[in-house]
Amino acid sequence: MTLTARVELLLFLSLLFVSVAASDNFTQCLDTFRANGNATGGTDFFGRPVNNSQDAVALTYEECKSFCGTGQEAFDWSVFSQQFSAWLLPWLALVSQLPFGAESRIDNLISVALTVGSPTLAAFSLAITALNTRWANDRFSDIEYPNRLNAAKALIYLQQVPLRLTTRHGLLASLIVLPQNDDWWECLVDRLEQTYVWTIAAATSIVNVNSNGQGVGTLWLWLIPIIVGWLWIPVCSYEKLKAAIDKANEIAYVATTENIPQIDDSPRIERATNVTHRQGLRMYKKKKVFTQDAARAAPVFNYARIWEWYSAVEMVAQAFENADRMAKRHVPVDFRSEWVLTEEKRVTHHHDNRIGSLEQVQAYCGFPVSVQGHEEPTPIMPSGVWKRVFVASVFALGLQWSTTGSAAVIVIFTPTTGLGCRSGSYILYGIVSTMIWLTMLLSSYLAHFAKLHHDRGDPSRSRLNSAHLAENLATFLRRLSTFAAVGNTLCIILACVFQFSDFYSTCYCNSSVLGRGAQYAFNIIAPGYDYDGTRAAWIGGIVLAGGYVMLFLLALHLILELSNDIIND
Template sequence: MRSTGSVKLFLFISFFFVSVSTSHTFTRCLETFRANGNATGGTDFFGRPVNDSRDAVGLTYEQCMVSCGAGQEPFNWSIFSQQFSAWLLPWLALVSQLPFGAESRIDNLISVALTVGSPTLAAFSLFITALNTRWGNERFSTIKYPNHENAAKALIYLQQVPLRLTTSEGLLASLIVLPENDDWWESLVDRLQQTYTWTIAAATSVAWVMIALIFTIADSVMNLGSNVNSSGQGAGILWLWLVPMVVGWLWVPVCSYEKLKAAINKANEIAFVTAPEKPSQVNNAVGINPPRRASEVSDMQGLGIYEKKEVFTQDAARTAPVFNYARIWEWHSAVEMVAQAFESADRMAKRHTPVNFRNGWKFTDERRVTHHRDNRVGSLEQVQAYCGFDGWEDDEPNPPMPSGVWIRIFVASLFALGLQWSTTASAAITVIFTPTTGLGCRSGTYILYGMISTTIWLTLLLSSYLAHLAKLHHHDRGETSSSGFDFSNLAEGLATFLRRLSTFAAVCNTLCIILACVFQFSDVFSTCYCNSSVLGRGAQRAYDVIAPGYDYDITKAAWIYAVRSAQKIFSRARCNHVAQNLSPRTNSPITSRGTR
């Protein structure tokens, strides 16, 4: 092990020595060019040719390649350490505050790669979660049946997992109707509410990063002409999307997979299910078998979690919040199914129709109790009918899809794209207006990062929708075709391919943007090609400003404008409003969790 480490260290030092020894300084190249009075290719600060080479403050791209070569400037450790610690290290530290909670460490690493590799996807998952929460609160707001508030809270908290609803054997209907299951709802919500994640440590981390960023920006603007090519101003603005992401997710009650599963399993231990009628009870007005423990009747659960092998896309089973995009349609279907069942029971109760219709409606004497317990008991068939479920056979009904899903997806997409491209465009502007002005390697890298991020989001959203269509088609047919080639298999296979390709692209995009920032600080981009902005100006019009004395007023104005533009985007995003939408509340406010 020691010999292997020594070899690696030797190779690194050798590579570093070779890179430094073969590199050059552009200042020395310009001095050599000026010494030759008959040389051509010199420019002023704006790229215009000069008649006397001694008046040159820059070189055309062709002359730069001739005089300086294609290599980079030498590595400067003091500049690299200063820029890296000021512009990139705080952001990498803030990444640790992103929400995790997946079933395995690999899934947590994938969630980090997806968040950093595609801020568009991370922002979309955050905003769609906020919009879903608001819709879930509104969906149950008009229902007055017992436990409707706890049902809304529980379903909103469970956006992290693929929900599995079982209507057969009266499992779901019994959870909604039977008074014995009031404790089930309270137990589930109480366990889920204990997952609130806002802490003083997390808030302090965000505050320190912002304070350090403000001081760093102020220092860079005051010392604008110092090491302008290796300055991390653009890199610092590029990572600004991380602040609203961390703050926004801190308001979400994130929980690990083990705790979520334990909360549901513990609650299901006290779940009751009603019994079917016996033939002798058909003419009996009051003879109903008492409810039994659901665990004694069936291995299924009225409300449970799908396993990984049971979902059509693996991202749906990963509990990190960034994967909420993969559960949009299934979560909406689950909420709509439960809401419709509550609505059906609520309509019957408003008509004063008890579950066991052979009995009369009993009024309660207590003001706080709106539904008498005797009105909520009945046979399995009666409970199923009370919730609007047909029969009690093993076939599950086709899950309903509420209206407005695509509208919420569209709104969340606008917010996500706005956050992504506000920071990306601002970062690119700071570099484009830094001499030599124009689109170059640094700004081009930022734009490419944003384009790949947006593509990953689109591809993964399409993948999740294809998986949803495959699930619906599989549900309608019952079993796939024996030939193995039908719409369900095709959609599922394409969804899997797009998901894996996008995940790989996100990992690569994460590594590339970190390396791009490191390359900028270490002057890897300080070459004739990059400094001359050949990408934007073209080889014929490109030039490299080398000598000091450039008027940085335009550059300073562009930097300040970029920072203000990013700040305006954050204020328009209304993080407080998003945080309020993320609060799982209904008609009555949730118990304050600030003292937990």
């Protein structure tokens, strides 16, 4: 049995009780109304009353209930199977092409629920990742110190995981300064450059989707730029990310107080309790309740990591800038030594100029010199963060409402025109999606605020402490939004299924009572309606949604291309 047949069989069983209960036939009840010469409540195509019941092509809402009942039309399996297979199933199949890569299946399932339940959040994570890629490349573009290209690439790839930098004991400074750590950067980048690539399944699924089906195809059109966008941006699984960092850290060197770099040859895997204290860069593994989304490696969770990622990139960039500034002044790491010129006349890259003691490499990068210090520098938030968040938000909201709004408009202008059950479910889906994005973004910032206080060791004995309140609120908003995303995912799938199963074919839904009100609502039953306005709405809706999708992809492509041009100049 094929996947299509299995899904349709499951849906058939779930809708069986509907088909048994449904027995209304609107065509038959209109014939009954016309045959009754004394009946009133008939209307023309525009809801205007007609004097003769035989001229009626529609019924007012009250007359519809009286003659046709309050149930829905009988379920037709052949019609449902054809429409479901043509309009909805290809989109559900396309969901399988989303990038996952989380540590557990539960995290991957949550990522699917967040993506489908809130396309706004998914588009925001994609857009902010692209903007961050450009910013990181631009941040390192003016630096000429060795390994700056690999540093930019590594930090861009590591947007999928929460990063922790260790500046004490000369760990991070040694990675930046010591020539022995050139292999560390090469090893890290080589292993991270294992990206999610185009597959035949992905390309075929995208080509075979439809963009109509009474608004259903337009409603799901946001999936295309999300999937294509993640095919353009490097994406790795959690296992590959962890293996890349662990493997690189096995060959890391650290400066000592004797001015001799020595390898930290302790086995990383075996020393689980000590390894986090001896790595200049590592994945933050401790999962606090309020930072759980940040610890999930699926790309949709990138929104939860942007604050710490910005701080990490800025800290590394400033360290490179300090080292680059000293090198351009011909000051070696060991300031007691003479500057050594290279045969290639590249005066900043000779290995002898990059050798020094722990205190010297710390000072060279602008970090605290004290060997005994245990306090990490306060995380630095670079400028322009909120500007990038705003731009990504505009991109995300535009994609959400160009597709959802177009689907709603198409259905609203389909007779009987006006806001009804179908269009109302689309609009509700968009509203809930938007609220999920907003609360998730707020939750991530509150979690960042609480984590800063935890890392500083601020006392939190009082339950009224600001960090404690931020932690609890972040946890509550995250859980509430995740629950809402699961519900929104199920509801929008059911709404599409109901549309094809005649579940909405009732007097209430077909009369557009939601928009017109019961007094002015009517149900068009007879054929012959002039669909020129409806066709125009369909064309306009498809053009709006498709046009914005193309605009979104074009902007994303230009951002990424410009990012590559900046770093490669």
